[in-house]
Amino acid sequence: MADDAVLVTADGPVRVLTLNRPDSLNAFDTELHHALPRVLAGLSLDREARAVVLTGAGRAFSAGGDLETFERHANDLEERRQTLRIGRRLFDELVGLHLPVVAAVNGPAVGLGATLVTACDMVFIAEHAFLADPHVTVALVAGDGAAATWPLHVSLLRAKEFLLTGDRVPAATAVELGLANRVVPAESLMPEALAFAHRLAALPPQAVQDTKAVLNQWVRQAAVSVLGYGLAAESQSHDTAEFRAVPEAFRARSARKP
Template sequence: MMTDLPRGTSELTGCDEILVAADGPVRIVTLNNPDNANAVNNTMHTAFTRLWASLAEDPDARAVLITGTGDYFSAGGNLVEWLETHVNNPVTRRAGMRDARRIVRDMIDFPLPVVAAVNGPAVGFGCSIAVLCDIVLISDRAFFADTHVASGLVAGDGGSVLWPLLMSLIKAKEYLMLGERIKAEKAVELGLANRVVPHAEIKQEGLAVAHRLAALPPRAVQDTKRTLNLHAQRAITGILEYGISAETECFTTPEHRAAIDKFLNR
């Protein structure tokens, strides 16, 4: 059975769906919406915009581990809330997409090394968050999927920005446009994850890797990350802005509304 990590609290984020715990110099971030497969609701999405700046200000933190409660990493967005805030309300739609830009930029700019322990399905937003991390361990029961296009949306944020840096452009087109599941071994082969870990060991292995990073000379590891992430910085210039803007324009299309209705009526 998988050993649980310290549960953490919502004190840092003000959101019960994102818990933060300390394990020495490692900060453990847990996506915590287990009744909905750790799907991202609006409160959780907004809390992500505060999370990375707050962690960067922690003088004792040296590395971060991010994982999900139970056997899911994150099943993506909460479509019931999505319908009200992104489809039906232009004010909250703009705010949500502004937050989406900020989350991508903040994760790329975040100075500490971040390890993802992908303990289950990582879909949509969950997939983007995982791949924005620095080292990605994936459970042998997990998979990635970016389902934006299938739901009538432009794949505007994490996938379109980073996937072409991690795999071939033609492969990125295939998986982003078709939205097919990428099983754990295939994710490693493509470059979306570093290695597959047995499901029962994924969280503890992620914590061990985070502690290895935390033990390195902090200036050296942080500036190495910063140097490498300059490639990602260059990628998001123009690409992220266009992708988010194009995605925003899709929210009121009949195709997107039909995809939501089909999901909600299942």
């Protein structure tokens, strides 16, 4: 189950999954996009595992989409469709995993990164971290799962506010709104997330796992209603002039930096 893009380590009955693209703030390049659903699926065969902690290497949890893929997705319909299929599989694997997943949000969780956080079962977030889903600001429909998960946590009106603007949600606000459970100092993040995961791991496994499954019926129901439409609409975004202008705008902005 080892994978360079996702590191898997064991802490007794707890499995720690670390998104391992620190140089790009754990943005989802092709390898990471394929690796995470594969690793999640592999956990279904791990009879000794009882809980999971999901975190990111380096300064970020995940910066979401990889800018390097923007032009390819605009010009290669088959690659775009394949990526969106994998995105659907990633969401389904995370929501459908029988083990409880504790997110340890060690830094920014943006776009797909924020969607992953909101699909976990318990969220610890470092004081300096934030969540944001800026799909709309780069001319994309927020279709990769946020439209399913955010309204379940914060209300439909607040979900609209953040998904239509891409505004950041600081850690304390995330807890206040219901997007995270606890804010902790950065140095305490992993110890506290691991301690909670071990607490879950010590409980009767069938009771924990099937309670998660029952609760996640709400998420599955939302996903059935909106995720297919959302991904189709996000795919269509790649054909707009506004989206096609994004890579050049980012390059121009980078060139202006000292």
